[in-house]
Amino acid sequence: MSNLIVVPTVLPAMTAALLILALRHDLARQRIASVAATAALLAITIGLFMLASDGQPRAYLLGNWPAPFGIVLVLDGLSATMLVLTSALAFLILPYAIKGWDAQGRHFHALFQFQLLGINGAFLTGDLFNLFVFFEVMLIASYGLMLHGGGAPRLKAGFQYVAINLVASTLFLFAVGLIYAVTGTLNMADLAGKVAQIAAGDQALLKSGALMLLIVFAIKAALVPLHWWLPATYAATSAPSAALFMIMTKVGAYSILRVYALIFGAEAGALAQLANPWIPPAAIVTLVFGSVGMLASRTLRDLVCFWVVASMGTLLIALGTFDLPGVTAALYYLIHSTLTGAALFLLADLVAERRAQWLDRLIPAPEIQRATLIGGLFFLAAIAAVGMPPLSGFIGKLMVLEALRGAPGWPLIWFAILGTSLLMIVGFAHAGSTLFWKSRDANKIVEESDRRSFLPIVVVALLLAGTAGLSVAAGPATRSLEGIARQALDPNPYVRAVLGTDARVRAAGR
Amino acid sequence: MELLVASATGVLVAVGVYLLLRGRTFPVIVGLTFLSYAANVFLFAIGRLAINRPPIISPNASGYTDPLPQALVLTAIVISFGMTALIVVLALRGFLETGSDRVDLDTLDDARAPRKKPDPGRGDWPA
Numbered sequence: 001m002s003n004l005i006v007v008p009t010v011l012p013a014m015t016a017a018l019l020i021l022a023l024r025h026d027l028a029r030q031r032i033a034s035v036a037a038t039a040a041l042l043a044i045t046i047g048l049f050m051l052a053s054d055g056q057p058r059a060y061l062l063g064n065w066p067a068p069f070g071i072v073l074v075l076d077g078l079s080a081t082m083l084v085l086t087s088a089l090a091f092l093i094l095p096y097a098i099k100g101w102d103a104q105g106r107h108f109h110a111l112f113q114f115q116l117l118g119i120n121g122a123f124l125t126g127d128l129f130n131l132f133v134f135f136e137v138m139l140i141a142s143y144g145l146m147l148h149g150g151g152a153p154r155l156k157a158g159f160q161y162v163a164i165n166l167v168a169s170t171l172f173l174f175a176v177g178l179i180y181a182v183t184g185t186l187n188m189a190d191l192a193g194k195v196a197q198i199a200a201g202d203q204a205l206l207k208s209g210a211l212m213l214l215i216v217f218a219i220k221a222a223l224v225p226l227h228w229w230l231p232a233t234y235a236a237t238s239a240p241s242a243a244l245f246m247i248m249t250k251v252g253a254y255s256i257l258r259v260y261a262l263i264f265g266a267e268a269g270a271l272a273q274l275a276n277p278w279i280p281p282a283a284i285v286t287l288v289f290g291s292v293g294m295l296a297s298r299t300l301r302d303l304v305c306f307w308v309v310a311s312m313g314t315l316l317i318a319l320g321t322f323d324l325p326g327v328t329a330a331l332y333y334l335i336h337s338t339l340t341g342a343a344l345f346l347l348a349d350l351v352a353e354r355r356a357q358w359l360d361r362l363i364p365a366p367e368i369q370r371a372t373l374i375g376g377l378f379f380l381a382a383i384a385a386v387g388m389p390p391l392s393g394f395i396g397k398l399m400v401l402e403a404l405r406g407a408p409g410w411p412l413i414w415f416a417i418l419g420t421s422l423l424m425i426v427g428f429a430h431a432g433s434t435l436f437w438k439s440r441d442a443n444k445i446v447e448e449s450d451r452r453s454f455l456p457i458v459v460v461a462l463l464l465a466g467t468a469g470l471s472v473a474a475g476p477a478t479r480s481l482e483g484i485a486r487q488a489l490d491p492n493p494y495v496r497a498v499l500g501t502d503a504r505v506r507a508a509g510r
Numbered sequence: 511m512e513l514l515v516a517s518a519t520g521v522l523v524a525v526g527v528y529l530l531l532r533g534r535t536f537p538v539i540v541g542l543t544f545l546s547y548a549a550n551v552f553l554f555a556i557g558r559l560a561i562n563r564p565p566i567i568s569p570n571a572s573g574y575t576d577p578l579p580q581a582l583v584l585t586a587i588v589i590s591f592g593m594t595a596l597i598v599v600l601a602l603r604g605f606l607e608t609g610s611d612r613v614d615l616d617t618l619d620d621a622r623a624p625r626k627k628p629d630p631g632r633g634d635w636p637a
Contacts, residue, residue, distance in 0.1 A: 129582060136589050143596060155604040156615055159535060161615070162597050166542050167530065169593070173549040173586050180579070181556035232615055 002219075004051070005060040007044050008083055008120035011037060016113035016171035024107075031098050032433035034109035035091075042091045045083040052080035053480070055487055057497035059126065067498045068190040074498060077484035078331075080121040082254055083260065085335055086247050088466075089342055090116055096346055096459045097240035104149040104238070111148070114141035115244065122251050126498055127187040128179065128213075131255065132172050139165050146233060146387050151326040155368045157236035164229045167372045171212055178209030189498035192262050192491045196269030198280055203270050210264055210274050217259070220252025222312050223279070224286040231293065231305035239349030241343035242301075249312055250334055257319055257327065262491045265322070279320030287313025291420035295428035297466060300348040303431050307344065307385055310420060311337040317417070318400040321407060327485035329399035332478060336392040340384045343463035347378050350456060351435055362431055364438040370457075374435035377460050382428035384467045387421050392470040397421065399478070515555050522548035535611045537603035542597065546590035553569040 015037035023030045050170045052058070057076035061067060094112070101110035112205075118138025125131050147158045180186055182202045198206055204292050215226070222230040230249070236243045260275035290310025315337060318330035329467040351374060358365035367375065384391035401417060404410050470477060480498070487493065522544050529541025557576030567579035605611045 129585075131590075133585065136593075140592070140596070143600075147600070150603075152604070152607045155600065155607055159597070159600050159604055159613065160615065161594070162600060163530075163538055163542065166590075166593055166597065167545065168548045169589070170542075170545045173546075174552060176582070177549075177553045177556040177574075177579075180582075 001073075002051075002058050002060060004044060004048060005061070005073050005097065005124065008041060008048070008087075008124065009073070009117055011041055012113040012117040012120065013045070016110045016117065018112065019110040020107065023351055027103060030109045031102070035094055035098070036340060037113065038087065038091045038094055038116070038309055041120075042084075042087040045080070045087045048075055049080040049084045051075070052077050055483060055493075057487070057494045059498045067500070068185055068187045072126040072187065072189075072498055073124040074189075074494065075124065076487055076497075078254070078257070078488040078492060079123045081331065081335075081481075081484055082250070082428065083120055085250075085338060086116065086119050086123070089247055089338060090244065092344065092462055092466075093240050093243050093346075094157045095244070096456050098426060099453055099456050099499055100146035101149070101238050101240050105147075108148055111141050111144040113246070115145060117141075119247060119251060123254060126188050127177055128188060128191070128259075132169070133177060135172065135251075136169060138248065138251065139169070142230075142241075142245065145244065146237045149238050159234045161229055161233040164219065168216050172216045175209045175212035175216060178205055178212065182206045182209070187498070188259070188262055189491075189495040192265075192268075192495050193499075195263055195271055196267060198269075198271075200270075207271055207274065211258075211272065211278075213254070213259060213265060214275055214278060217252045218282070219257045219457060220249065221256065221316065222249050222286070222309050223316060224254070224289050224309075224313075225282075225283045227286060227289070227309050227312075228371060230309055231302060234305045234308065234345070235299070235301045239345050242345040246308070246338045246341040246345070249308065250338055253312070253315055253319060253330070253334060256316075257330075257488060260326075261322060261489050262494060263490055265489065267491065273322065276320065276322060279316055280413070283313045283316035284413060285313075285319055286310070287317065287416055287420050289313075291423040291427070295430075297427070297431075298362055300351060300362065300431055300435065301345070303362075303427055304341065304344040304464055307424065307427075308337075308341050310424065311341065311385070314397065314417065316423060318403055321403065322489065323403075323405035324485055324489065325399075327489060328478060328482045329396065329403040330400055331481045331485060332392075332470075332474075335477075336384070336396045336470055339463050339466040339470070340381060340393065343377075343381045343460050343467075344385060346456065346460050346463070347374065350374055350460065351378075353452075360435075362434045364434060367439040368436075371436055373457065375432070375458070377464065378432055378436065378466050381460075382432060382462065386424045386428055388425075390471060391464075392467040392474070395471050395474045511559055511561075515559060516550065519548050519552050519555070522551065533613055535604065535613055538613055539594065539597055539601060543590075543594055546586070546594070549590075550583050550586055553579050553586060555579075 015033060019030050022416055023033060052075050057074055060073040062071040097108065115138060118134050118141055121134035122131060122138060125134055144160055146161060147154055176186060182198060182205050185191055185194060219226045234245060256275065264271050265272040266272055287310050290306045290313055293306030295305050297306055302379060315330050315333050318326045318333060352360035354368040355365050384393045387393035387397040397417060401414060404413050526541045526544035529537045529544060532538060536577050557579035560575040563573050563575040565575050565580060582616060
């Protein structure tokens with residue numbers, strides 16, 4: 001049964017190879033193969049989630065090499081949750097892409113599968129260097145997806161995106177090098193035991209390595225001041241790619257949680273709680289910056305991009321506490337913001353394709369077709385995004401506020417979260433009323449009936465149904481996420497699963 | 511030798527960062543290449559500097575050099591090589607499509623709106 005752990009990386013890799021080698025010229029069959037593979041991936045990740053729900057981390061040793069020497073994949077509650085979220089998001093986005101986006105360039109489906117390979121691998125790996133490799137796989141595929149369809153603005157933004165990520169990769173290599181030079185290992189479980197034993201003279205080197213790693217993850221998670229690539233990139237890319245990229249910022253958040261709870265957590269001696277002083281202040285600035293950016297946006301797509309930045313701020317404020325209520329709230333908000341963000345990007349595209357040359361710019365234009373339906377969906381998505389009852393954004397923000405009560409400087413944090421919620425309401429209200437109510441010329445309603453397929457609207461509705469389900473099932477969901485957060489914050493079961501011994505026992509034996 | 515390797519890494523990083531901050535695509539790409547060279551040299555040094563020692567087990571070896579950094583650096587070289595090829599193509603395509611090799615996005619807002627179509631924001635409403 002635990003052999004299933006390797007499937008979320010192998011299945012997309014084989015599918016992508018099949019798509020490129022055998023089905024290169026046959027878009028119809030590509031679509032069938034891609035959807036079938038993603039559906040299978042969803043089923044398998046749900047199976048893995050059930051497997052992990054007993055609270056026991058499981059290690060998969062590739063080639064059966066013993067743990068600190070070979071490559072190891074680790075499945076625990078946190079990685080299983082992220083895998084299910086990824087495959088569910090991919091499964092929902094794929095029908096949207098099949099509506100026509102995938103025909104605008106070549107190899108969309110192969111790139112999509114490679115992207116899933118990289119993301120799943122990053123969630124499963126138990127080794128820092130393999131995390132680097134899976135980051136690269138994920139990024140290479142994302143360059144292709146980001147540029148899918150071409151066009152001058154996309155190429156311009158794409159160059160910046162590739163350049164910033166190449167710098168981040170180089171930083172990742174330096175950080176990994178520093179950590180290896182001091183500890184002699186890159187296995188995360190092995191590192192968890194060794195970091196506390198480092199000689200005093202080497203601690204400065206290890207600390208610089210660990211903080212450089214934080215910079216890399218902060219770039220991925222779009223934490224201010226390393227956020228500026230995100231609005232430019234996500235606004236320039238195609239809608240399905242932007243929706244899938246919602247999970248990529250979460251890879252950064254996941255890596256921060258994994259590395260700084262497991263390796264540099266409470267038991268890391270002199271380097272314990274290394275990330276704690278850095279993340280919350282940067283996250284508050286991220287939240288404020290994103291919300292102010294929403295007010296300055298001139299297109300719906302830009303507005304959503306800045307909302308993504310702001311939502312990463314909220315998420316990381318909660319995550320930065322590294323305690324049980326904080327991480328539980330962060331995980332809940334993570335699932336909510338991924339689904340809502342994807343729905344918003346797809347909605348921006350639905351609006352843009354119906355407004356002829358006005359696209360999604362926030363200026364009055366002739367009324368769009370199916371304005372009531374799309375406007376209604378936008379209203380629901382905006383409610384979820386801003387954090388108004390009854391959708392999951394409200395519960396998520398409430399949990400974040402509750403988790404931070406009593407934290408140092410909590411009145412300021414509460415003020416930031418509640419104040420920026422007001423800015424978000426203003427931003428979304430302005431966008432919605434301009435797009436759906438302020439018709440420039442009432443007589444100019446385009447006559448031809450809307451012959452577009454209903455499928456994209458169904459996809460958006462399903463994504464929003466996900467956030468609605470998350471708020472209906474908030475009780476069981478938070479209980480489950482609390483168990484997962486407790487597991488993520490306790491390095492010992494993880495280390496035992498990988499190395500067979502307790503971190504402290506190992507450390508004492510040296 | 512430590513001084514030589516350390517200063518070589520430092521100089522490569524300095525050159526890379528300087529070029530990275532230029533405003534046109536070609537210097538940026540060269541800067542990225544310098545940075546990845548620096549990372550490769552640095553990765554070589556993390557297994558400590560050892561001369562004339564084998565990385566694999568041999569009966570008449572007096573000592574060993576750490577083989578793992580060599581495996582890491584090989585992976586890093588392959589990835590950065592592929593990435594450099596990609597970004598060169600990307601820069602060329604960008605130059606051919608926009609007629610400019612500038613890195614900044616100043617022209618993005620103009621480019622995003624199709625040029626031939628009227629801009630209702632400026633009052634030219636189609637008849």
